[in-house]
Amino acid sequence: MNRSVFTNPYVLTAPAFLLAAFIILWPLFQIGEISLSDVNRFGQLRGFNGLDNFMAVLKDPQFLAASWRTVIWTVGIVAGTILISIPVALILNQDFYGRGIARVIIMLPWAVSLTMTAIVWRWALSGESGMLNSALTGLGIIDQNIQWLAQSATAFPVQIGIGILVSIPFTTTIFLGGLSSIPDDLYEAAQLEGANGWQTFVEITLPLLRPFINIAVVMNTISVFNSFPIIWATTQGGPANSTDILVTYLYKLGFNFGKLGEASALSLLMFALLLFFTIIYVRLAMRGDRA
Secondary structure, three states, X not given: OOOOHHHOHHHHHHHHHHHHHHHHHHHHHHHXXXXXXXXXXXXXEEEEOOOHHHHHHHHOHHHHHHHHHHHHHHHHHHHHHHHHHHHHHHHHOOOOOOHHHHHHHHHHHHHOOHHHHHHHHHHHOOOOOOHHHHHHHHOOOOOOOOOOOOOHHHHHHHHHHHHHHHHXXXXXXXXXXXXXXXXXXXHHHHHHXXXXXXXXXXXXXXXXXXXXHHHHHHXXXXXXXXXXXXXXXXXXXXXXXXXXXXHHHHHHHHHHOOOHHXXXXXXXXXXXXXXXXXXXXXXXXXXXXXX
């Protein structure tokens, strides 16, 4: 059977591929050009300056501090989200009265803008009239208001907690999809063999859920690493830059300080770093699946 060139799958997908490549590669080219140039705060290129922008970023103490904080931010949120989302998905996968409503309640925050959620939390954590201080005072747990977002000792842990809460709906959805793909026959066979709940989870659920855990880890890592609204809407990187992560530090470089060349260099460093770790993780995950 002769196939027309217009029905060839490569030809059909070529426009979308070329469009996607243009959308990704053209900004990368522009950022690369700016990062290697002397740029004024209005974005005018004043000539080639080699790797000066990269060196300026790498020598900045704020870059090292923000990098370390980004590691804590990413690992804390991704690990916390995975640990909470798995039991939540297991519960929602059970057949119980009101399961549909429970699923809607868990998924509802996913439909709300992340910036809006962060602003609500900023009000709730206000040191003067915040809901959290009022609740803790009413329960007799504290006797004076805590400035949750005004001190570095509490601001960053609180922001990580918010990040975990807003990441749970998406991650739970991934795990629910994975749980629905596990055949019931396996659980029935395990029951006949006398396996208890923990043994069933460790021997059946967790191994079969592993590909979905890998997906959740990679997608959450990319999302959390580049997450801007929570930090910016609650503290804008303060107090005294103590909650800055790389993406808020990048914003300040570009739009607060007008250092567009250094901001472009940092963008490329972040892109390369994220791409490197994603490739390493995916290769390790694929190797584990083949083993």
